[in-house]
Amino acid sequence: MRHLGSFEQAYEMWSRERPMHFCLVAELSGGVTRGGLELALRVVQQRHPLLSARVVDDPDGAGAAPAYFARGDRPISTRVETGARWEDVVGQELAMPFEAGAGPLVRAVLIHPPGTTYPPDPDLALGSTSRGSELLVLTLSHTIADGFSARLVLEDVVSVLNGRVPIPRPLPAPQEALLDQVDELDAPGPVASADGSAVADPGFTTPLPLRRFDPTPPVVTSLAWARTESEELYRRCQVHGVSVNGALVAAAVAVLEESGDADHLRVNIPYSLRDLVPADDDVALYIGGLRPVLSRADRADGVWPVARRITEEAAAAKSPARALQVSAGIRAVMGLDRAAATEQLSIAQGMDLMVSNLGRVERLPAGPVSIEAVWGPAVLSHFEGEQMVGVLTYGRTLRTVHVSHTPTTQLLERIRMLLLTADR
Numbered sequence: 327m328r329h330l331g332s333f334e335q336a337y338e339m340w341s342r343e344r345p346m347h348f349c350l351v352a353e354l355s356g357g358v359t360r361g362g363l364e365l366a367l368r369v370v371q372q373r374h375p376l377l378s379a380r381v382v383d384d385p386d387g388a389g390a391a392p393a394y395f396a397r398g399d400r401p402i403s404t405r406v407e408t409g410a411r412w413e414d415v416v417g418q419e420l421a422m423p424f425e426a427g428a429g430p431l432v433r434a435v436l437i438h439p440p441g442t443t444y445p446p447d448p449d450l451a452l453g454s455t456s457r458g459s460e461l462l463v464l465t466l467s468h469t470i471a472d473g474f475s476a477r478l479v480l481e482d483v484v485s486v487l488n489g490r491v492p493i494p495r496p497l498p499a500p501q502e503a504l505l506d507q508v509d510e511l512d513a514p515g516p517v518a519s520a521d522g523s524a525v526a527d528p529g530f531t532t533p534l535p536l537r538r539f540d541p542t543p544p545v546v547t548s549l550a551w552a553r554t555e556s557e558e559l560y561r562r563c564q565v566h567g568v569s570v571n572g573a574l575v576a577a578a579v580a581v582l583e584e585s586g587d588a589d590h591l592r593v594n595i596p597y598s599l600r601d602l603v604p605a606d607d608d609v610a611l612y613i614g615g616l617r618p619v620l621s622r623a624d625r626a627d628g629v630w631p632v633a634r635r636i637t638e639e640a641a642a643a644k645s646p647a648r649a650l651q652v653s654a655g656i657r658a659v660m661g662l663d664r665a666a667a668t669e670q671l672s673i674a675q676g677m678d679l680m681v682s683n684l685g686r687v688e689r690l691p692a693g694p695v696s697i698e699a700v701w702g703p704a705v706l707s708h709f710e711g712e713q714m715v716g717v718l719t720y721g722r723t724l725r726t727v728h729v730s731h732t733p734t735t736q737l738l739e740r741i742r743m744l745l746l747t748a749d750r
Contacts, residue, residue, distance in 0.1 A: 345420070348465070401430075487695040533676055579591055
């Protein structure tokens with residue numbers, strides 16, 4: 327198929343030691359059978375080439391982790407659960423690595439409601455049933471996909487379940503190849519970290535301790551805001567001149583401040599590069615990251631001032647100049663030997679908190695099978711004490727997910743209460 331780009335190499339190298347795949351969860355109404363889902367996944371797999379790929383090491387290549395995508399012939403694996411909590415299933419999925427060198431780097435779990443019974447050999451017809459709501463958990467490797475890709479896969483699966491056949495896409499290019507086509511429209515940004523991402527303190531280069539990976543599932547919890555609460559949050563953010571993501575990051579930082587005594591908090595805020603590069607509807611990795619380091623003094627300013635800082639820094643991070651800076655940095659890191667590249671990435675990626683927001687998604691038109699709710703993303707980088715918050719607004723309802731091996735107590739609820747009540 328093609329060689330991995332530098333970003334893809336970095337995620338693959340990291341995942342060999344500490345799996346960094348992620349999950350997206352959807353509630354589907356109309357009823358979905360295992361056979362219907364498996365057929366839909368086969369069609370979607372044919373549409374997106376990287377959903378069939380496996381990663382093969384290239385012993386003759388240069389740099390830290392030379393490898394290439396090879397086309398695989400395995401279908402996307404599907405597991406069925408009945409009556410399980412989706413949060414428990416996501417925890418299990420995050421603790422289950424993809425097999426190195428094998429493919430595909432995506433899998434699915436279909437969760438039926440409690441008490442559901444089915445014929446022993448359900449047919450493969452795609453029509454809907456009247457069995458109520460199912461939950462679909464999609465798990466994708468970050469080597470082949472970003473969070474936006476998971477949304478695309480979900481939407482394509484539902485489209486096929488409703489009888490539509492999507493047109494196959496070409497093999498997507500690595501993100502640095504697309505970034506090379508971007509014009510640098512503004513001046514270079516501030517000093518970059520080892521992977522090219524902007525940091526608040528260029529001298530803050532101490533690596534955070536990594537958690538040794540084992541098959542213990544992390545704790546996963548979720549919280550759906552009421553529609554009126556979601557609308558109130560958007561109103562408050564507009565009044566204060568901040569993004570919703572900036573507000574969520576600031577509130578999470580404030581909660582962690584109450585729960586600990588760290589001099590500095592490192593935050594990872596992933597963002598999509600799809601507004602900069604011609605990614606279209608490709609399932610691939612097109613991702614950047616803002617990584618502010620917040621001192622105790624920074625955090626004392628209050629929620630809304632911190633939210634404004636995050637909002638401003640995020641806007642700068644998404645500029646063409648900064649994206650090109652990130653691209654140059656990650657290329658340089660992955661050109662080192664494996665040990666040096668791993669050390670540099672562990673410094674650059676080190677975090678106490680990740681907030682990953684997949685944005686606001688309008689409800690799709692209703693069909694025999696409809697998406698009623700979406701949660702995610704859920705992911706871990708495996709740093710000690712790491713707290714991960716995934717955010718997605720589907721329709722007019724904001725939903726959050728918290729993932730951690732050492733979870734901060736009631737993090738999601740405390741974020742919600744703070745944002746709905748904070749005056750400063």
